[in-house]
Amino acid sequence: MMGGLDNVEKIMIGALVVFVASMLLLAGLGIYASWYAGTHPDYGMETVKTGDVTWVCLTDHGKTIGCDTVEEYK
Incomplete structure (x- = not known):
């Protein structure tokens, strides 16, 4: 060839x-x-209990954006 x-x-x-x-x-x-x-965003939520107050925190990629108190319903 x-x-x-x-x-x-x-x-x-x-x-x-x-x-x-x-x-x-x-x-x-x-x-x-x-x-x-x-x-x-990769939003998530987590709850934290401090004493008799329950907080719910909004997260984005593992960083906490903000928290607020919540009332528990029974």
Whole structure:
């Protein structure tokens, strides 16, 4: 064969292209995931009892945003 690529070289080039494309895709998904987590809230609530007062606290990504007292219904 003169100057052409044989089948092994074609397969290796194809595998390299697929590998590079998949790494770019995974890197793009990682960037998207970190952007999403940083810009979208992850709200939660927790209750804390101090003596006879019950507090409910709103959290966002694990940080307390604010707390307020609540009355317990029986």
